Amino acid sequence: MRYITAGESHGPQLTAIIEGLPAGLEISPELLDLQLARRQQGYGRGDRMKIERDRADILSGVRWGKTLGSPVTLVVKNRDWENWLEKMSPLAEHEGMAEAVTRPRPGHADLCGAMKYGHRDVRNILERSSARETAVRVAVGAVARGLLHALDIRIGGVVAEVGGVVAKPSSQPYQQQWEQAAASEMFCCDSAAELEMKRLIDHTKAIGDTLGGVVEVQVLGLPPGLGSHVQWDRKLDARLAMALMSIQAIKGVEIGLGFEAARRPGSKVHDEITWNPARLQQGELIPYQRPSNHAGGLEGGMTNGEPLVLRAAMKPIPTLYTPLQSVDIATHQPYEASVERSDTCAVPAALVVAEAVVAIELAQALLEKFGGDSLDEIRRNRDSYLAGLRDF
Ligand SMILES: Cc1cc2nc3c(=O)[nH]c(=O)nc-3n(C[C@H](O)[C@H](O)[C@H](O)COP(=O)(O)O)c2cc1C
Numbered sequence: 001m002r003y004i005t006a007g008e009s010h011g012p013q014l015t016a017i018i019e020g021l022p023a024g025l026e027i028s029p030e031l032l033d034l035q036l037a038r039r040q041q042g043y044g045r046g047d048r049m050k051i052e053r054d055r056a057d058i059l060s061g062v063r064w065g066k067t068l069g070s071p072v073t074l075v076v077k078n079r080d081w082e083n084w085l086e087k088m089s090p091l092a093e094h095e096g097m098a099e100a101v102t103r104p105r106p107g108h109a110d111l112c113g114a115m116k117y118g119h120r121d122v123r124n125i126l127e128r129s130s131a132r133e134t135a136v137r138v139a140v141g142a143v144a145r146g147l148l149h150a151l152d153i154r155i156g157g158v159v160a161e162v163g164g165v166v167a168k169p170s171s172q173p174y175q176q177q178w179e180q181a182a183a184s185e186m187f188c189c190d191s192a193a194e195l196e197m198k199r200l201i202d203h204t205k206a207i208g209d210t211l212g213g214v215v216e217v218q219v220l221g222l223p224p225g226l227g228s229h230v231q232w233d234r235k236l237d238a239r240l241a242m243a244l245m246s247i248q249a250i251k252g253v254e255i256g257l258g259f260e261a262a263r264r265p266g267s268k269v270h271d272e273i274t275w276n277p278a279r280l281q282q283g284e285l286i287p288y289q290r291p292s293n294h295a296g297g298l299e300g301g302m303t304n305g306e307p308l309v310l311r312a313a314m315k316p317i318p319t320l321y322t323p324l325q326s327v328d329i330a331t332h333q334p335y336e337a338s339v340e341r342s343d344t345c346a347v348p349a350a351l352v353v354a355e356a357v358v359a360i361e362l363a364q365a366l367l368e369k370f371g372g373d374s375l376d377e378i379r380r381n382r383d384s385y386l387a388g389l390r391d392f
């Protein structure tokens with residue numbers, strides 16, 4: 001399975017084509033719109049989110065609610081497009097209808113992209129580098145979540161930090177954490193930390209600054225053996241890190257203990273292995289058990305049957321209402337960077353995007369492991385593999 005996206009932030013729409021999905025997978029616009037609505041939530045977002053009401057159109061590859069096995073095309077329209085008809089027009093006759101953006105923002109793609117593509121108008125870069133693109137990736141992720149769900153795999157997550165405010169780690173089962181997070185404006189399970197995060201966002205916005213944070217994605221029910229140790233680009237840990245790093249503004253990824261593992265001796269890091277066949281009666285997939293999960297569900301680039309736990313660090317939003325020093329690329333004079341409109345903090349939205357890209361990568365890994373052109377065939381292959389592991 002592979003996908004690509006297309007579309008500018010203020011163009012007519014975002015489009016994705018997904019190739020290699022099995023036949024027989026249920027997909028509904030409601031399923032996609034649920035995730036799109038989650039991505040639009042979160043305290044600290046700017047005025048663009050008041051304009052957009054993201055929903056997905058399914059334009060190919062699905063008939064009567066189920067995939068055909070042919071490429072699936074998804075579209076998310078930009079409501080803001082009507083304010084940009086001539087400024088973002090594909091027609092030569094509209095050239096010059098918008099003033100060129102010439103003051104690149106530190107931390108955004110503006111200057112590097114302009115130099116690379118030879119654009120004197122930074123808009124030609126910022127339109128595609130914008131995280132608006134993540135709307136359609138979340139739609140693709142919702143399809144991938146559908147495949148995971150059909151194979152009894154659950155994915156969710158929480159916001160762990162914002163601007164240095166750290167949520168107390170929850171001792172609740174993951175699914176309860178997701179329910180708590182869904183009821184919180186920061187997607188955070190610690191109500192005291194949430195209050196502090198919101199206060200910090202208010203203060204930061206008032207002084208024209210921005211914030212980043214840390215999100216945690218958790219996945220339950222994964223069979224062991226997704227990914228492989230045999231080749232660098234088949235290692236699932238590496239692939240998940242790339243997927244997360246591909247999200248705009250994500251600058252670090254941790255798996256399980258992450259950087260903390262580097263500070264501990266081996267005896268305090270590696271998860272011991274025990275054998276407990278009673279686990280199978282409790283609905284677990286394999287009899288092997290780990291009293292701890294410091295590895296975050298991955299060893300040797302493969303899933304080990306424990307919950308997957310990944311964290312991603314988001315840097316603060318680059319567009320500041322109190323702009324940073326920059327240089328006008330038309331005059332080479334020092335200026336303050338351009339500001340049109342911006343988020344103060346988009347960490348909760350980044351969590352939804354992080355869940356989506358993890359779901360996509362896991363869906364790919366599942367299809368590689370279990371093959372199959374229809375969902376039924378994949379299920380049969382999965383069941384036969386798991387049957388072989390019951391007394392392994
Ligand atoms: C959900 C989300 C919303 C974002 N909103 C903004 C924004 O409003 N303004 C901004 O300057 N950057 C925003 N960003 C971050 C930029 O898109 C990102 O920093 C930029 O594309 C440069 O890429 P890099 O940070 O990965 O190097 C957002 C990122 C995400 C994930």
Ligand SMILES: C=C(O[C@@H]1CC(C(=O)O)=C[C@@H](OP(=O)(O)O)[C@H]1O)C(=O)O
Nearest residue numbers: 048129130131132135248340341342343
């Ligand atoms: C549009 C979205 O996020 C945008 C991401 C973004 C950026 O530079 O990354 C800049 C802002 O866009 P605008 O300049 O139109 O206000 C955000 O609103 C979205 O998440 O749907």
